[in-house]
Amino acid sequence: MKLHGVHVPHMKNTAECKGVRMPVPAAVTIPMAMHIGKPAKLIVKKGDTVKLGQLIGEADGFVSSNIHSSVSGTVQKVDEMVSSMGAKVPCAVIASDGKQELYEGIKPPEPTDFDSFISAVKLSGVVGLGGAGFPSFVKLSVKELSKIEHVVINAAECEPYITSDTRTMMDKGEYVFKGIEAIKKYLGAKHFVIGIENNKKEAISRMKELSAKTEGVEVHVLPSMYPQGGEKVLVFNTVNRVIPKGGLPLDVGVIVINVTTLAFIAEYLETGIPLVEKCVTVDGSAVKEPKNIIVPIGTPIKDLIEAAGGLKADPAKVLYGGPMMGLTVPSMDEPVLKNTNAIVVMDKNEAKQHKTTPCIRCGACLNHCPFRLNPRDIAHAYKMGDGEALKKLCVDLCMECGCCSYICPANRPLVQTNKLAKIKLREYLAEQKAQQEKEGK
Amino acid sequence: MEKLILSVSPHISGKRTTQSIMLDVIIALIPAAIASVVFFGIRSLLVICVCIATCMLSEFLFEKLCKRENTVLDLSSAVTGMILAFNLPVTIPLWQAIFGSVVAIIVVKQLFGGIGQNFANPAIAARIVMMTAFSGTMTAWVAPNAINKAVDALSTATPLVAESKGETPPSYLTLLLGTHAGCIGETCAAALILGGLYLILRGVISWHTPAAFIAVVAIMSFICGKDALYQVLSGGLLLGAFFMATDYSTTPSTKWGKIIFGIGCGLITILIRFWGNLPEGVSFSILLMNILTPYISKLTQNKPLVGEAKV
Ligand code: SF4
Ligand code: SF4
Numbered sequence: 001m002k003l004h005g006v007h008v009p010h011m012k013n014t015a016e017c018k019g020v021r022m023p024v025p026a027a028v029t030i031p032m033a034m035h036i037g038k039p040a041k042l043i044v045k046k047g048d049t050v051k052l053g054q055l056i057g058e059a060d061g062f063v064s065s066n067i068h069s070s071v072s073g074t075v076q077k078v079d080e081m082v083s084s085m086g087a088k089v090p091c092a093v094i095a096s097d098g099k100q101e102l103y104e105g106i107k108p109p110e111p112t113d114f115d116s117f118i119s120a121v122k123l124s125g126v127v128g129l130g131g132a133g134f135p136s137f138v139k140l141s142v143k144e145l146s147k148i149e150h151v152v153i154n155a156a157e158c159e160p161y162i163t164s165d166t167r168t169m170m171d172k173g174e175y176v177f178k179g180i181e182a183i184k185k186y187l188g189a190k191h192f193v194i195g196i197e198n199n200k201k202e203a204i205s206r207m208k209e210l211s212a213k214t215e216g217v218e219v220h221v222l223p224s225m226y227p228q229g230g231e232k233v234l235v236f237n238t239v240n241r242v243i244p245k246g247g248l249p250l251d252v253g254v255i256v257i258n259v260t261t262l263a264f265i266a267e268y269l270e271t272g273i274p275l276v277e278k279c280v281t282v283d284g285s286a287v288k289e290p291k292n293i294i295v296p297i298g299t300p301i302k303d304l305i306e307a308a309g310g311l312k313a314d315p316a317k318v319l320y321g322g323p324m325m326g327l328t329v330p331s332m333d334e335p336v337l338k339n340t341n342a343i344v345v346m347d348k349n350e351a352k353q354h355k356t357t358p359c360i361r362c363g364a365c366l367n368h369c370p371f372r373l374n375p376r377d378i379a380h381a382y383k384m385g386d387g388e389a390l391k392k393l394c395v396d397l398c399m400e401c402g403c404c405s406y407i408c409p410a411n412r413p414l415v416q417t418n419k420l421a422k423i424k425l426r427e428y429l430a431e432q433k434a435q436q437e438k439e440g441k
Numbered sequence: 442m443e444k445l446i447l448s449v450s451p452h453i454s455g456k457r458t459t460q461s462i463m464l465d466v467i468i469a470l471i472p473a474a475i476a477s478v479v480f481f482g483i484r485s486l487l488v489i490c491v492c493i494a495t496c497m498l499s500e501f502l503f504e505k506l507c508k509r510e511n512t513v514l515d516l517s518s519a520v521t522g523m524i525l526a527f528n529l530p531v532t533i534p535l536w537q538a539i540f541g542s543v544v545a546i547i548v549v550k551q552l553f554g555g556i557g558q559n560f561a562n563p564a565i566a567a568r569i570v571m572m573t574a575f576s577g578t579m580t581a582w583v584a585p586n587a588i589n590k591a592v593d594a595l596s597t598a599t600p601l602v603a604e605s606k607g608e609t610p611p612s613y614l615t616l617l618l619g620t621h622a623g624c625i626g627e628t629c630a631a632a633l634i635l636g637g638l639y640l641i642l643r644g645v646i647s648w649h650t651p652a653a654f655i656a657v658v659a660i661m662s663f664i665c666g667k668d669a670l671y672q673v674l675s676g677g678l679l680l681g682a683f684f685m686a687t688d689y690s691t692t693p694s695t696k697w698g699k700i701i702f703g704i705g706c707g708l709i710t711i712l713i714r715f716w717g718n719l720p721e722g723v724s725f726s727i728l729l730m731n732i733l734t735p736y737i738s739k740l741t742q743n744k745p746l747v748g749e750a751k752v
Binding site for chain 2: 003008160178209236243244247252278315316317323324327328331332344351353354359360362363364369370373374396397401402406407409410413
């Protein structure tokens, strides 16, 4: 069996561009929610002086994450902002003094066992850097370590434009393998697979070269067929297992970790410097000099774009992430987040889409969905308000990868409909449950 | 600064549009259209143009009247017109061609909700209506070039009918080239195969339906002691298998659905050709399978990749 997908343009224009550090921005805006889970608790106030790497937001609850200052300077104000996920969250605006003085408390964590390793990962503030933003320490806190059969390292980077993971492999290859050693040591995992799309020849040979020196690491070359980097797709294509609906990779004995996240963890174990900067691909038709830029978290997008030579055309659409799954940004003042791996700025032409026309029942959507869903029928069931049909059509399985919308000749907004249909299904199931409970009484 | 666009992902889309798909179908039909002009004379071009124009105009006016979004630019009505014309004899009176086109677009397509909503292939349904209404003119096939020579062209039997009438059937080469009697666009097997392959290579249609359809006709003919190649090359089989049994709205979307659809078409075609009273069974077989399409689709749905927990 093969999973379907679509061929998207690669546009990996920046694959050769080693990350360059940009000048320190005048101020950064750091929201307390750059991860999935509960927002962190803001622990600084207006007027406080902070140093680079100093804790400013404390993980609150189990699924949450620490947040650190990405500059040295003074807290200008504490405010509220709408996060990329749509909720209102507190944020700190820090004016930088340009010195980037490191916080005195920083020292390498030196873990000795599983527990101290997990708490080190927690302290570092790292979250899934491939875009998911799930706190990494939660993912690595595996209760039964013997269950882990494979660790799949996600280096597919299947989104157009983005090359930041490629740069991790090229520039920080040793750290990827140090990360592997750490997981081996503290989680006892033995078998590692690095999944890379075949359009990254140099990264593949670099990883192969390094894996030859390490036991139990396999480099798995994937076809360039979007979405190889989708967690379920990757696990299926590398170790041939199907993560059950609503389940986790661990249900089939697998841990999936993004390659940049892994390299960061290894680097953190050496330096003790928490997650305060990101290597971000800046590209898109409106960007003058597309490149990879190492940027302090919280830097306004406009400063980042300035560092990429500015714009050559009026921006029509700005994205956090790539064009297949990226989120649109309402303004250039929005900050770079922990899980931002690319900023894509599209000009008018690139942002233009075909007109939406009636569905011609061509079947392209359902024949390209990696999960074999039927977006055409889902759209119909949603329109009819048929919760039972949505349940049968498994709309809750949809990962919103965008293959269906991308391939639809009528340019139907299928992903959008699926999102709405998921909400509808949740309501329907809740209603059904309430009904059953009532009858039970 | 201008406002930035906010929208749900994805932010890029593939190149193909409904219009480009329909344009590809038109391109694929052009070789057969050229062949028809060469063999049957310029009147075949006239019939084709009249059908296309009537179809597009009917679509335009009907949608205007119903205040529906206008879809005439997606070219699907032009494709319907072209395919309908291909299914008519070159001698067809123009008013009948116009009537057929109006039936195809308004009755079969628009009254069911327009593109993507109709259950029957408009060209086929219209052809069948015309067969019933104008059985005389609809079967007035002429030999190639006859129309140029004499105004009152003599009707000639098509290859499928020739056999039953005891006439010498045309050779394979004649069938391949299309220099025999028949409807405008169905005689030149070579041109139809060329067009069909073009659509398959462009990914507009998948090979499953035509392959199943043609294979079943060939195998069943062989089993029934008929000349398999002759059966495949004659009549409307190739036109039907490549261009009408692959219509999106009226046929299943999944691989197995398409295969079942093709097999069904093949079996019904054989049934009608060998044991029925009609001269040709392709149109009827596709129409009957169109009716079964919702059931086939249901049976051959893709199973979502749900997986099960591993212990
Ligand atoms: S791809 Fe678009 S036009 Fe084709 S069946 Fe799906 S929704 Fe309809
Ligand atoms: S239905 Fe969901 S999972 Fe399937 S292609 Fe569309 S967005 Fe991707």
